[in-house]
Amino acid sequence: MEQDREAMALWHEEIWPKIHAKAKAEGSEILFADKVGIRSDQVNGRTWGEEGGMPWYGGAKTCSR
Numbered sequence: 001m002e003q004d005r006e007a008m009a010l011w012h013e014e015i016w017p018k019i020h021a022k023a024k025a026e027g028s029e030i031l032f033a034d035k036v037g038i039r040s041d042q043v044n045g046r047t048w049g050e051e052g053g054m055p056w057y058g059g060a061k062t063c064s065r
Contacts, residue, residue, distance in 0.1 A: 023030050049055030 019030065022028075
């Protein structure tokens with residue numbers, strides 16, 4: 001696959017700085033994944049809960065696979 005130098009320059013100089021600035025302003029994280037690493041039943045080891053509270057997870061405690 002050949003690189004498109006103009007598209008790369010556009011990404012580095014215009015698109016990425018806007019994405020990065022927006023994420024920083026929102027206090028967000030930016031995560032990158034390729035198609036090989038994505039599953040529809042992805043489990044990445046995180047839980048979510050209200051700030052200051054304990055996260056709750058009501059799912060299975062063991063893997064059935």
